[in-house]
Amino acid sequence: MSDFIMAAQNGREIPKEDVIFGISRRANEMIAEVGDENVVNATIGALLDDDGDLMVLSSVDDTFMGLEPVEYAQYAPIGGTPAFRTAAIKAALRSYVPKGQVRAVATPGGTGSIRNTVSNYSCPGDQILTTDWFWGPYKTIAQELGRTLATFKLFDDKRKFNIEDFSKRVKEILANQDRLVIIINTPAQNPTGYSLTVEDWKGVSGFLADLPPEKRVALLVDTAYIDFAGDEDEYRKFLPILETLPANVLPIIAFSMSKTFTLYGLRCGAMICLAPDEAIADEFVRVCEFSARGTWSNSPKAGQSIIANIYADPDLLQRVSDERAEIRNMLLERGHAFEEEAAKVGLTILPYDAGFFASIPCDDPAAISAKLEKEGIFLVPLAKGLRVSVASISADKCRMLPAKIKAAME
Template sequence: MFEHVDHYPGDPILSLLEKFGHDTRPNKVNLSIGLYYDENGKIPVLKSVQAAAKIVQEKAEPHTYLPMEGLAAYREAVQHLLFGRDSAALRDNRVATIQSVGGSGALRVAADFIKTYLPDSAVWISDPSWDNHHALFTAARIQVHTYPYYDAVTNNINFGGMLETLNTLPAKSIVLMQPCCHNPTGLDLNHAQWKEVIGVLQQRNLIPFLDIAYQGFGDGIEEDAWVVRAMADAGLTMVVTNSFSKNFSLYGERCGGLSFVCPSAKEAALVLGQLKAGVRRIYSSPPLFGSKLVATVLHDADLRQQWDREVAAMRDRIKTMREKLRNSLTAHAPSVDGSYLVNQRGMFSYTGFTAAEVDSLREDSAIYLIRSGRLCIPGLNNQNVESVAQAMAETLKK
């Protein structure tokens, strides 16, 4: 019956994690999958989230269904976090927001909506981008194209190439961009460059799709939402997907959001209705527990402050590890320019290492990067950063 079913080779990132698990070398270092690890190599349970869990537990509310669009308090918190409390779009009721099954679920529900209501629009993603972007839109039968983003020669953004391509796109094309901490390159546009992009989006009547999975890991929770707010304030019609997997360390609770900023309150109401219908057809309603945790933290002044501090601690540790790796690498290989390590932001650095160099690091030194050369900074700690730098320097000398 199922002989004809295609073999699934697995997700390259998750397969590599499995391989790491089977590696028996005691000094092995995992710098592959995008998870935030603390200084002790553990995935943290945030104190603010622990306190919220206690509050939720003590209330002992029934485990009832959430509505299709999710928990109201959670949806409001998502809106304030992304658009700011004083957002004109929110005040005018022009934003339709649903709770989603992680950031991935938001992307898929958005993709289904786009396929139905903008059937002629293709999606343009950065080259490179998170691999799953391609898969999620293709699954919804949407055409996916890429715009230039990473310049391997300069290890920087090819902004000219990006703008040139955006300037050729037909009206109503969807342009997927990451507001901060770009996965996989760690390279973000600066404000001046974003302003230029906003100009092109307006001029050509393009639809920005902002996917923000690392809010707070770049410059700060508010700061990292800058372009979301700039685009909303510029009056653009746009889609925003967000994930709390990383900044709440709530990976498995599947907490995300999907927001459409619409030209009018009437359109926002129509869009919300169809997003609910889309959810109903796929999974009916989102999970309850994680949404209560996030809503509890974000609506309680003390817990919110505690969360801000905990996100700041994660962000600062990432920055410290970037500096330490750069300093040690420069000490071991003075001719290597390691400045990219401190110029890139968020969880990831694109090292420019070739697949052969990544293989050599893994086979000779038990250091695991993604074959694209992506290095996940939070896998570093004070115990391993020196030996990683040394191995990187040796690999570059080979």
């Protein structure tokens, strides 16, 4: 029975409170009671310093403070300002020069790119495919749009990317529908920290290249954490592989400025297609702008102006990159501290490469996280395990956690 009074449920599972925000609320209540030195809040998806304060790139902040009113108060064009679109492509691809037709459409964060890809490249009732360890809002977006989320196993029993299960699930779904949106979050996946290797990508593209040409696939690469994985060009080495795909498989990059420029609250991002020809690229702009008009209309202009101004000034761009490298190194140190300590105490974590999160597979994650909460340790229980945000806790806390989690699991 639905518990809705006036609202239409429309097949959606709508919790009373968002799980992660609920846990964060309880963590803050405990902090107020016992002090923050006695609480570990490893739930937050933002990079915080060791004292728990949000880290903001000062170069980006200075650029924001220097904006003229017209650069933020005026409407931006539906698909983004021309300077932003150019800058977004540079930020997403860096030194990679694509062979095909690249187009960018502004979106309010990477979330908007995911939403517009699902709405334009699948049909109501379709299944959308992603990994079994996935970012919860993929399911929310699918449900909002009358689609369902299907998953494939991210890892095989050798802890490698599970190309067999990926291929099997794609085939099964395409036996029942003509289109498929596939969402792969890499590098530094949320929630595992896994990054697909170039070999993994060759497997994915090799399989997709052999699909019947009448099937239409949108391969959405959610790169929300790409600039927090390691060397920024090294982690873009998979991009040329996307361009080997045939015309019935369209690679789309969901590029988020939330982490890359520490602009989480400004809602700035872009969806970028690597299309094989102009007709597919122009259609991409047309349909995505149409969807934008019917949802958020134009995306906020402030973030677009900030990014455009950064890319117009090579010295400023260098300052941003240098500052980002510094906070990235701090993050990577935390992640590796967690990984090392987990190995030492014998806590199995999923293959972790980099990024904001690491995950621990376990039975009954809800019970284990409830047990840990009593000790002042707040993690996010997922369907198949626990997620730890190494982005929001100090390296010392990262070292302290594995033994506590292991004990709670015993």
